[in-house]
Structures are given as structure tokens and as C-alpha cells.
Amino acid sequence: MRSQDYDRIFLSPPHLGRHELNYLHKAIEDNWVAPAGPNLDGFERDICDFTGAGHCVALTSGTAAIHLGLRLLGVGPGDEVLCPSFTFVATANPILYLGGTPVFVDSEADTWNICPQRLREAIEDRIRKGRKPKALLLVHLYGMPAKVREVLEIATEFDIPILEDAAEALGARYDGRPLGTFGAVGVFSFNGNKILTTSGGGALVTNSQEWAQKTRYWATQAKDPAPYYQHSDVGYNYRLSNLLAGIGRGQMELLEDRVKKRRETYLWYKINLQSVPGLTLSQTEPAGGRSNRWLTTLLLDPAQTATTPEQLRLHLESHNIESRPLWKPLHLQPLFATAPMYGGSACEELFAQGLCLPSGTAMTEADLQRIAEAIKAAVKPTATT
Numbered sequence: 001m002r003s004q005d006y007d008r009i010f011l012s013p014p015h016l017g018r019h020e021l022n023y024l025h026k027a028i029e030d031n032w033v034a035p036a037g038p039n040l041d042g043f044e045r046d047i048c049d050f051t052g053a054g055h056c057v058a059l060t061s062g063t064a065a066i067h068l069g070l071r072l073l074g075v076g077p078g079d080e081v082l083c084p085s086f087t088f089v090a091t092a093n094p095i096l097y098l099g100g101t102p103v104f105v106d107s108e109a110d111t112w113n114i115c116p117q118r119l120r121e122a123i124e125d126r127i128r129k130g131r132k133p134k135a136l137l138l139v140h141l142y143g144m145p146a147k148v149r150e151v152l153e154i155a156t157e158f159d160i161p162i163l164e165d166a167a168e169a170l171g172a173r174y175d176g177r178p179l180g181t182f183g184a185v186g187v188f189s190f191n192g193n194k195i196l197t198t199s200g201g202g203a204l205v206t207n208s209q210e211w212a213q214k215t216r217y218w219a220t221q222a223k224d225p226a227p228y229y230q231h232s233d234v235g236y237n238y239r240l241s242n243l244l245a246g247i248g249r250g251q252m253e254l255l256e257d258r259v260k261k262r263r264e265t266y267l268w269y270k271i272n273l274q275s276v277p278g279l280t281l282s283q284t285e286p287a288g289g290r291s292n293r294w295l296t297t298l299l300l301d302p303a304q305t306a307t308t309p310e311q312l313r314l315h316l317e318s319h320n321i322e323s324r325p326l327w328k329p330l331h332l333q334p335l336f337a338t339a340p341m342y343g344g345s346a347c348e349e350l351f352a353q354g355l356c357l358p359s360g361t362a363m364t365e366a367d368l369q370r371i372a373e374a375i376k377a378a379v380k381p382t383a384t385t
């Protein structure tokens with residue numbers, strides 16, 4: 001560690017509680033150092049208890065969970081999958097693993113998630129071309145619930161199954177119900193910077209017992225029920241370690257508390273940055289939605305401030321404060337250059353004007369003050385000549 005790391009404010013670092021070590025300790029004492037064991041069963045139970053999902057399978061990452069989830073929905077070579085452009089690449093990579101093609105859709109301005117109107121246009125156009133999408137990836141960006149009701153209506157009308165990428169949205173709700181439980185399959189991530197972490201990890205939830213069994217089977221090299229090693233299907237090594245699941249058990253105890261703290265952080269920024277010219281804390285909750293505010297995000301309106309998000313980021317960096325650009329839209333990525341895109345200006349504008357602020361739950365009032373002062377010093381109004 002460099003000496004300057006001591007006072008660095010990170011974007012969203014791990015925040016451990018007091019019980020993770022107990023679960024780890026027990027696993028080592030009992031020799032459950034394997035991708036099986038009591039912590040794994042307990043972690044899955046904790047996730048089911050919290051979300052109300054019927055079944056949960058803990059996996060090595062959220063990306064692995066999306067991969068197996070899309071496979072459950074029958075996505076295979078040549079299939080098209082609807083996906084918001086404004087998301088992390090991990091949402092769409094598994095479409096490629098399966099030989100499919102993403103069909104990207106623009107965002108709406110309130111939640112920044114998939115735009116229901118553009119979604120309908122995309123589906124109707126793909127059907128006209130004789131290429132009905134096989135599945136829809138519904139992402140809740142930065143923990144903000146998408147317009148779930150509208151999206152569900154469209155998906156039901158066209159009979160397209162939903163995989164909910166709630167990797168950033170554990171603990172967020174819609175109509176009082178936890179996100180991740182609205183699709184046929186839901187996915188969570190426990191990567192190092194998420195609201196809860198196991199250092200690396202993921203989970204798939206579903207109400208189908210058959211699908212949960214199939215997911216466990218695929219995640220453990222697809223071993224057929226025979227006394228010897230027999231395989232009739234392609235499998236993966238995707239099962240979470242019982243050690244990491246122990247960290248997950250300790251973390252799950254803290255979930256409501258962490259959501260509360262992230263929401264308070266958002267509110268603090270909103271109150272304390274309201275006088276900054278051209279700066280808004282934009283993403284707004286849809287009717288019925290309750291975000292976990294995983295990351296607080298801001299927009300800088302170029303009509304009102306001469307400061308760009310990149311200038312602000314560099315200024316914060318010079319004060320040893322980490323901030324990050326919003327996700328670069330996937331339709332702008334070289335990797336997806338040939339994928340179809342419906343709309344695009346909304347998410348391109350968000351990307352050009354936005355920034356993610358430090359949102360870690362261990363931050364103090366003094367940390368927040370330091371960040372707000374640095375922001376106020378950096379953001380200048382446009383010259384009025």
C-alpha cells in the first residue's frame with residue numbers, strides 16, 4: 001500500500017461486518033474447503049429468504065449466472081437477445097458465449113434503464129424481419145429499478161421470457177417486492193465493489209425447481225447420475241466455494257443496513273450539491289420503485305457548466321478521490337459494432353454527461369464533506385458574456 005492510499009476514498013470498496021470470519025472459521029475447522037458445504041446451502045437459503053425466490057444457486061460470478069440463465073431460457077447459436085445498450089459488458093458477454101447476437105435498446109431518461117417505447121419498436125421490427133427475440137435482459141442500472149410494469153406488459157404481450165440482471169440491484173424493490181424475482185430467472189453479483197461482496201461470486205434465482213437442478217448440474221461439469229464419470233451435456237466449473245459463501249452469509253445479515261446507508265449517501269449528496277451549477281443527481285425512482293442507490297450518479301449539463309465530467313473526475317483524482325465514468329454504451333463498443341441498435345441518443349448523452357460518485361457504506365460525514373468541497377471547487381458555471 002502506498003502512503004497516499006490511506007486517505008484515498010474509493011468508489012465502492014468492500015465493507016465487512018463482524019460475522020463473516022465466524023462462517024469462514026467454521027468452514028476451515030470442519031474441513032468444508034470445497035465448492036460444497038453448509039455455508040453454500042445457508043447462503044442460498046439466505047438469498048431465498050430475503051428475495052422470496054423459490055430456489056437459489058450460488059455461482060462463481062454474476063456473469064456465470066447470466067450465462068446459465070440464458071441457457072435455461074433456451075438461447076443458442078443464431079438467437080437474438082434484447083438487451084439495454086447502457087449497461088456493463090458482463091450483461092451481454094454471455095449472449096456471445098452461447099453464439100447469439102444482442103439486439104440493443106436505448107434508455108429512458110428517468111431511471112436510465114431500457115426504454116419501453118424503444119423496446120416495443122425493437123421487438124416489432126425484429127418480428128417483421130422474421131427474427132423474434134429469444135429472451136430479454138432486464139437490467140436495473142446502479143440499483144435503480146427499471147420501469148418494470150411497462151416492460152413486463154410488453155414481454156408478456158410478445159411472449160418473450162425475461163432474465164433479470166439484478167447484479168447491481170440486490171436489496172432494491174419494486175411494488176415492495178425484491179428485484180431479481182420479476183423475471184423467469186434473476187441474477188445477483190457479489191463482486192468486490194457491489195453492495196455486498198464475497199470477493200467474487202454470483203447467484204441465480206428462479207421459482208422452477210427443475211431449472212435450479214439443471215443450473216447445479218451445468219455448474220458442476222454436467223455429471224450424469226452414474227457411479228462413473230458420464231456426461232451427456234456440456235458443463236462448466238461455476239460453483240461457488242463454501243469459503244466464499246461463508247463471507248456471503250455474514251454479508252447477507254447486513255443487507256437492509258447497507259441499503260439504508262447507500263440511500264442516505266444519495267440524499268446527502270442531493271442536499272449538499274444542489275447549489276452546484278448544472279449538476280443534477282438525476283436517476284429518479286419509477287412509481288413503485290425503491291432503489292438501493294448502489295452508486296450515486298450525477299449529470300453535468302453543458303448548457304449550465306463549462307466543466308466536463310472528465311475534468312471533474314481528474315480534479316477528484318488529484319484529491320485522491322475515486323470517481324468513474326458511467327458505463328460506455330455497448331452499441332459504441334468495437335466488440336458489438338455489428339449488433340442492431342434501436343435508438344441511441346439517450347444513453348449516448350448520459351454517457352457524455354455523467355459520473356459515478358464514491359458511494360461506499362463505510363464513508364464518514366468527513367469523507368462526504370471532502371468530496372462535496374472538491375466538487376464545488378471544480379464545477380464552474382458557463383461564462384455569461
Ligand SMILES: *Cc1c(COP(=O)(O)O)cnc(C)c1O
Nearest residue numbers: 061062063088090091167189191
Ligand atoms: C457486476 C455486474 C455483472 C457481473 O457480475 P460479476 O459477478 O462481476 O460477474 C453483470 N451485470 C451488471 C450490470 C453488473 O454490474
